[in-house]
Amino acid sequence: MTEKLSDYLMTAEAAEFLGVSQNTLRTWAKLGKVPVRVNPANGYRLFRRKDLQKFLDSVAKPVSRKANLREAMITIGCMKQLTHEPTQPFFFYLVGRGSAAG
Structure with a gap:
């Protein structure tokens, strides 16, 4: 399956998607909590939507x-x-x- 650029979010968009600051997202990416890819042409971090949703699902806790x-x-x-x-x-x-x- 071919991935498209529209499958990815840049740092600001990904942080908004997760509801955290850009610095928090960068830290999580550096620690390996959230998968990140780096565009070799410009060095921008790219976050795949599926990976972000998977991360949210993994940390979500049912309300008791x-x-x-x-x-x-x-x-x-x-x-x-x-x-x-x-x-x-x-x-x-x-x-x-x-x-x-x-």
Whole structure:
């Protein structure tokens, strides 16, 4: 199968694709975490879309029920600090409805 230039992204585009800074992507490439190719004509780094997606899939973690509850509790803690009002009824409302623990 012949690869096309459109199958590749330059550093800025690849960093945006991954949601990280260009420097982070360069570091990951240097450490071998993300495959990179270098254009021999100009020295630009090129990242294949398939490789980037594979990397994302490998580091993606399923969100657990416990993580959802922890996130809800953090949100409620922030709300309590902002409003200075009791938030226990609101927390029980979230849990009872299944939003936080569901």
